Amino acid sequence: MRRIRFGEIIKQLVLVIGAIIILAPFYQMITTSLKAPSEIADGTLSPIPREWHAVQNYTEAFTATPLARYMLNGVIVTASIFILQVLIALPCAYALSKLRWWGREVVFGLVLFCLLIPPHAVAIPVYLMFHSIGILDSYAALIVPWTISVFGIFLMRQFFMTVPDDLVDAARMDGISELGIVWRVMLPTALPALTAFGIFSVIAHWNDYFWPLIVLSSREFYTPPLGISVFRNEEFGFEFGPLMAAATVIIAPLVIAFIVAQRRFIEGITLTGMK
Amino acid sequence: MSTHEAVQAGETPSFAAASVRARMRYQLIATMLSAPAIALMFLLLIGPVVAVLLLSFTDWSLGDSDFNWVDMATYQEMVEDDIFWKAIANTLIYVGIVIPGSIILGLGAALLIESVTVGRSFWRAVYFLPVMSTLIAMAVVWEFMLNAKFGMVSQVLGFFGVEAKSWLQEPDTALPALCLIAIWQALGFNMVLFMAGLTSIPRELHNAAEVDGVRSAWDRFWLVTWPLLTPVTMFVAIITAIRSFQVFDTVHVLTKGGPDNATMVLVYQIYQEGFEFFRSSYASALTVVFLGFIFLLTLFKVFVVERKVHYQ
Numbered sequence: 001m002r003r004i005r006f007g008e009i010i011k012q013l014v015l016v017i018g019a020i021i022i023l024a025p026f027y028q029m030i031t032t033s034l035k036a037p038s039e040i041a042d043g044t045l046s047p048i049p050r051e052w053h054a055v056q057n058y059t060e061a062f063t064a065t066p067l068a069r070y071m072l073n074g075v076i077v078t079a080s081i082f083i084l085q086v087l088i089a090l091p092c093a094y095a096l097s098k099l100r101w102w103g104r105e106v107v108f109g110l111v112l113f114c115l116l117i118p119p120h121a122v123a124i125p126v127y128l129m130f131h132s133i134g135i136l137d138s139y140a141a142l143i144v145p146w147t148i149s150v151f152g153i154f155l156m157r158q159f160f161m162t163v164p165d166d167l168v169d170a171a172r173m174d175g176i177s178e179l180g181i182v183w184r185v186m187l188p189t190a191l192p193a194l195t196a197f198g199i200f201s202v203i204a205h206w207n208d209y210f211w212p213l214i215v216l217s218s219r220e221f222y223t224p225p226l227g228i229s230v231f232r233n234e235e236f237g238f239e240f241g242p243l244m245a246a247a248t249v250i251i252a253p254l255v256i257a258f259i260v261a262q263r264r265f266i267e268g269i270t271l272t273g274m275k
Numbered sequence: 276m277s278t279h280e281a282v283q284a285g286e287t288p289s290f291a292a293a294s295v296r297a298r299m300r301y302q303l304i305a306t307m308l309s310a311p312a313i314a315l316m317f318l319l320l321i322g323p324v325v326a327v328l329l330l331s332f333t334d335w336s337l338g339d340s341d342f343n344w345v346d347m348a349t350y351q352e353m354v355e356d357d358i359f360w361k362a363i364a365n366t367l368i369y370v371g372i373v374i375p376g377s378i379i380l381g382l383g384a385a386l387l388i389e390s391v392t393v394g395r396s397f398w399r400a401v402y403f404l405p406v407m408s409t410l411i412a413m414a415v416v417w418e419f420m421l422n423a424k425f426g427m428v429s430q431v432l433g434f435f436g437v438e439a440k441s442w443l444q445e446p447d448t449a450l451p452a453l454c455l456i457a458i459w460q461a462l463g464f465n466m467v468l469f470m471a472g473l474t475s476i477p478r479e480l481h482n483a484a485e486v487d488g489v490r491s492a493w494d495r496f497w498l499v500t501w502p503l504l505t506p507v508t509m510f511v512a513i514i515t516a517i518r519s520f521q522v523f524d525t526v527h528v529l530t531k532g533g534p535d536n537a538t539m540v541l542v543y544q545i546y547q548e549g550f551e552f553f554r555s556s557y558a559s560a561l562t563v564v565f566l567g568f569i570f571l572l573t574l575f576k577v578f579v580v581e582r583k584v585h586y587q
Contacts, residue, residue, distance in 0.1 A: 007492075008391060008392060008393075011387050011390060011391050012391060012393075012394070014387060015384075015387055015388065015391065015394075015398050018380075018384060018387075018402070019398070019401045019402070021459075022401060022402055022404065022405060022459070022462075022463075023401065023404070024420070024427060025405075025413055025416045025417060025420055025459075026404070026408075026416075028416060028419065028420055028426075028427050029413075029416045029419075032419070040425060041424075041425060042425070043424065043425030043426075043430060045427060045430065088311045088312050088315065089312060091308035091309065091311075091312075092308060092309040092311070092312035092313075094308060095304075095305040095306075095308040095309045096309070099301050099304065099305040099308075100298075100301065101301055101302045101305035101306070102302060103305075103306070104305070107309055107313060110313070110316055110321070111316070113321070114316055114320045114321065115573075116569065116570055116573045117320050117324055117566075118517075118521055118565075118566075118569050120521060120523070120542050120545065120562070120565065121323075121324060121327065121562050121565060121566045121569070122319065122320060122323035122324060122327070123545075123549065123550075123562075124323075124326075124327060124330070124545075124549050124555055124558055124559055124562060125322070125323035125326035125327055125330070126319060126323055127549075127550070128326075128337065128555065129323075131337070144319075145319055147315060147319075148312060148315035148316055148319055148320065150316065150320070153312060178304045178308065179308070182308070203407065206409065207409045207410060207411070209410070209411050209523070209524045209527070209528075210523055210524070210542075210546070213527070214546075214550050224409065224412075225409055225410075225411035225412070225524075226411075228409075228411055228412050228415055229411055229415070229527075229528050232415050232418075232528070240419055243415060243419075244416065244419070246412075247412040247413070247415055247416055250409055250412045251407075251408045251409050251412050251413070254407050254408070254409070255404065255407055255408060258400075258403075258404070258407045259400070262396065262399075262400050262403075263396075265403075265407070266399065266403060266467050269403075269406065269464065269467060270467050270468060270470075270471050
């Protein structure tokens with residue numbers, strides 16, 4: 001009995017040490033965002049600032065750059081992407097799982113093939129295409145390339161396969177149209193899978209840096225990751241206080257959502273990690 | 276097929292005709308339901324992949340009014356380009372460090388957390404936190420942490436007598452520093468994948484081993500857990516490889532491929548050639564190489580690893 005207790009203490013100790021390393025950047029980020037420049041230059045690691053500078057740092061983060069605008073852009077872009085992905089993927093996933101038709105195998109094969117294609121690989125032609133039709137540097141440029149999520153189709157198809165056919169037949173008996181079945185029968189049963197996919201999609205596009213970097217030139221469309229990298233280069237330089245305040249603000253929405261719905265997030269990521 | 280079945284089953288012809296109509300109707304409905312997805316797949320994924328392939332055989336740059344087919348000349352240029360080989364080598368080193376680093380630490384964290392009695396979900400959340408955090412924001416924080424003067428890393432290392440330096444600006448430490456950030460971020464992701472794998476191992480096996488005299492947890496790990504986890508580990512390794520092959524964000528924000536190409540990686544070179552120098556054909560040839568690597572890794576995953584995972 002004593003031996004087991006001892007083992008548990010050792011394990012907890014190792015976990016504490018690991019957690020200190022994992023959390024160190026967050027600690028540095030948050031404590032620095034509260035301190036005055038002189039104190040930051042001293043390089044103290046104390047959690048409590050000698051002189052509270054939080055208000056100045058956070059005010060500067062929001063006023064020196066349009067941080068609120070960047071956050072709003074992030075919300076507009078991630079929400080639009082997710083809604084369009086669902087509108088396009090769900091009917092296709094339904095056709096691939098619950099209807100018998102010529103070409104189904106071929107289309108599913110295409111979906112599997114497209115799963116192989118990493119986003120960086122199509123960047124050049126999509127960029128050239130957007131350049132030629134003149135929609136670079138716009139919300140459309142940020143949203144359109146992601147409207148098709150083959151992963152979403154794949155995931156929802158796998159889930160729809162487990163929905164009993166009787167449910168679909170019963171809906172047909174009730175005179176619901178096929179498109180009505182997608183939204184009024186399949187969607188409600190698929191909510192857990194859809195939540196997982198939504199979490200995956202929002203994280204991926206809130207954090208995306210490569211594509212916004214390529215297509216945007218105007219500040220007004222910047223998303224948070226692009227915003228902070230520009231901050232660092234231009235506005236603040238070595239003003240770490242406001243820079244760390246901005247970083248805190250940008251990671252806050254997802255981290256708070258994660259802390260509130262931890263289990264859902266981890267399930268979602270595990271499921272989609274199996275991609 | 277339903278018409279054949281209907282006729283063979285001795286249904287009346289009129290019923291078979293109705294069934295043909297029903298089939299036609301479903302054909303139409305299914306096509307319409309999947310048409311947007313199919314069109315976008317061709318427009319945004321399959322078409323562009325074909326375009327990249329074609330572009331790589333031309334000499335076209337953005338802004339040129341016409342182009343020539345140059346066969347393999349672009350690839351010839353690539354093979355003779357030292358930066359390309361540097362990028363390949365760096366990418367492979369990066370992947371080669373991040374895979375074992377994030378797997379060993381991720382598995383370690385998963386095993387530890389599964390074996391303690393208190394605080395499991397707390398620890399899991401803590402170790403998972405970096406996965407949730409915007410990498411660009413955290414890269415900026417890491418840059419500060421690695422700052423030679425007042426960064427936390429330098430201070431802690433200084434405590435142990437290691438001399439502080441600008442880790443991200445030195446040719447021999449810049450790439451390892453990027454690997455460190457990647458491992459820090461990927462560890463929690465791999466941990467939850469391992470946890471999913473661990474729950475599929477029946478507890479009775481551990482108890483059986485214990486009854487059979489395998490006393491230490493260490494021996495039980497190698498005897499029971501590890502053989503059953505090998506397929507999961509392979510799977511996690513491939514996923515980590517595919518993800519780290521695409522490293523770009525930290526390179527762009529922290530080092531720009533420098534110093535002296537010490538952190539030049541494949542996707543960063545594609546970005547430079549394609550979107551800074553606008554040499555579209557050369558960037559396309561690089562993309563073809565990049566795609567080749569990703570395809571190989573994915574095929575390996577589908578045909579070797581997933582088969583094993585299913586048969587375990």
